[in-house]
Amino acid sequence: MSTAARRTRLARELADRGLDGLFVTTLVNVRYLTGFTGSNGALLVPAEGDAVFLTDGRYRDQADAELPDLEHVITRDLLGGMAERTHPGTYGIESHTLSVDAHARLVELMAASSLRSAGRVVESLREVKDDAEVAALRSACDISTRALEQVLAGRLVGRTERQVARELENTMLDLGAEAIAFDTILASGPNTAIPHHSPTDRVLATGDLLKADFGARVDGYHADCTRTVVLGRADDWQREVHAAVRESQAAGLELLRDGVAVAASDTAARASLEAAGWLEAFTTGLGHGVGLEIHEDPFVSGTHAGKLTSRTVLTMEPGIYVPGRGGVRIEDTVLVTAGAPEVLTTMTKDLLEIG
Incomplete structure (x- = not known):
């Protein structure tokens, strides 16, 4: 789907909501709607008529190259530039990211109009991926898993977490x-009990659990994968915990299907851990959407009221974390389909004994 088609979808949604336009000030949403990859930009999307892109002089040439189908306004006053191109009416704002000061200025600039929160309207459109987005995610996931396979084939014991990361x-x-895609989480031994551990100079040793949470980015789209292995022969406790996490993930994955309640997956994964006696050691969220952001809508939880839609891409990542001893997480990036979910991070989830 072209960026122009995305803007058309958004304009229809705005009209349905009774809005005359939307001030798009969240940079990742600007990218989704235009293709602009710079670090400063905004977009005015009217319910009727053509959108207008605004950026400063640093990005004049980049905007010409990346956005040939849009009118460009070069200014350092993005809010003022958008306000000047409106007529009196009701306009939406991205209230979840717009600062208090920016909102106050818009109220002043738009005295003849009213402003209303549009909620996460662009984020909701981003949940369902088009063919180009899925292709980028596939590529990112493929690169990620091939990279870990290569690293695990080399020497690990005697090196530090930071070196391996x-x-x-x-x-x-x-x-x-x-x-x-994000700062790599590479944890060994007791550090694997820390869900978002930053790599240290701890030296990897035989008998350690080794947890890698990592991902590549391709064309702006993020992969997210976690695998936990053992350096040497696994002991009974490591096997038990790994098996419990794998069974929980399988239970959650089974329900990542079109039309199924988002909360159902969370319920199933947690029920599996509870049956295994490990639910209290699961202290993080179960999953999240992934795309232009590493964490985006929808977020998998028992309180999510919505249903899954085909071509949504999200993660499934249960874990068990026992402070002072260790932890296991298994995470995949998954494409929701009308049938069985498609796992994009295809590396084995067997408990690998390395070395």
Whole structure:
């Protein structure tokens, strides 16, 4: 789907909501609607008529190259520039990201109009991916898993968490990633009990659990994958915990289907952990959407009131974390379909014993 088609969808949604237009000030939403990859920009999308893109002089040439189908306004006053191109009416704002000061200025600039929160209207459109988005996500996931497989085939014991994390990131870049999706979580031994551990100079040792939460970024789209392995032979406790997490993930994955309640997956995954006696050790969220942001709508929880839609991409990542001892997480990036969900991070989830 072209960016113009995305803007058309948004304009229809605005008209349905009784809005004359939307001030798009969230940069990732500007990118989704225009293709602009710079660091300063805004977009005025009217319910009727053509959208207008605004940025400052640093991005004049970039805007010409990336947005040939849009009118460009070059100004350092993005809010003022948008306000000047409106007529009296009712306009939506992205109140979840717009600052208090920016809102106050818009109220002043739009004295003849009214402003209303449009909620997460663009984010809701972003939940369902088009063919180009799915292709970028597939590529990012493929690069990610191939990179980890290469790293695990090399020497690990005797190296530090930080060294292995950097090798994993560099391997993703060597395989074609434009960037890493987020700061790599590489944890060993008791550090695996910390859900979002930052790599340290701890030296990997035989008998350690090793947890890698990582991803590549391709064309702006993020992969998210976690695998937990053992350096050497796994003991009974490590096998038990890994099996419990894998069974929980399978239960949650089964319900990532078109038309199924988002909360159903959360309920199933937690019920599996509870049956295994490990629910209290699961202290994080179960999953989230992934795309132009590493964490985006929808977020998988027992309180989510909506249903899944085909071509939504999200993660499934149960875990068990026992402070002082260790932890296991298994995470996949998953494409929701009308049938069985398609796992995009295709690396094995068996408990690998490395070395």
